[in-house]
Amino acid sequence: MKLTVDGVTHEVDVEDDMPLLWVLRDELGITGVKYGCGVAQCGACTIHLDGTAVRSCQTWAADAEGAEITTIQGLGTPDNLHAVQAAWVEHQVAQCGYCQSGQIMQAAALLADNPSPSDQDIDAAMGGNLCRCGTYPRIRAAVKTAAANLKGA
Known part of the structure; x- marks a missing residue:
């Protein structure tokens, strides 16, 4: 599947029901997204999916295909903070x-x-x-x- 993360399109070979958190961290190396609880109760894994804050631990990879995913690493840069x-x-x-x-x-x-x-x-x-x-x-x-x-x- 193709995922657009922080403005870059990536192709990943993962199961549709893999949590997006693990796709981001383990497949794409985007470790600014944190694992906290795994049940969408703590918010450590919050990202933006088409501008809406969602918990990536409970968002399936397939649900993110075709969407614009923004992580903390794409929100700003060290030289240009959000x-x-x-x-x-x-x-x-x-x-x-x-x-x-x-x-x-x-x-x-x-x-x-x-x-x-x-x-x-x-x-x-x-x-x-x-x-x-x-x-x-x-x-x-x-x-x-x-x-x-x-x-x-």
Whole structure:
């Protein structure tokens, strides 16, 4: 099957029901996508599928064929960070950092859909992404900063 990931088309020979997470990590070497729980409850594996945040651990490879897949590695670059990534750095959100790629992808999808989220909007959108380090106040502050920076861009 052909998958377009971060703007690059790849041909992979995998079973249709292989979780997209494993296609990305094991077949394509895109390790910025993290395995957390495997049951779509923690959000560590969040990617964008045609701009919508989805859990790659519960998305089948066949469901992604023909879609535009964006991972944390395609969201921005070290020289040109996405506004959410820059806000994460500014607010020093990450502690252990394991959940952060999923958090950032969820936040970027939120801001694409709602450029002026309230605290309640942020909490609702980010509520499915767990952070064992408890950086939730910094996550909310970073989302607000990213929203403001995107408006000014």
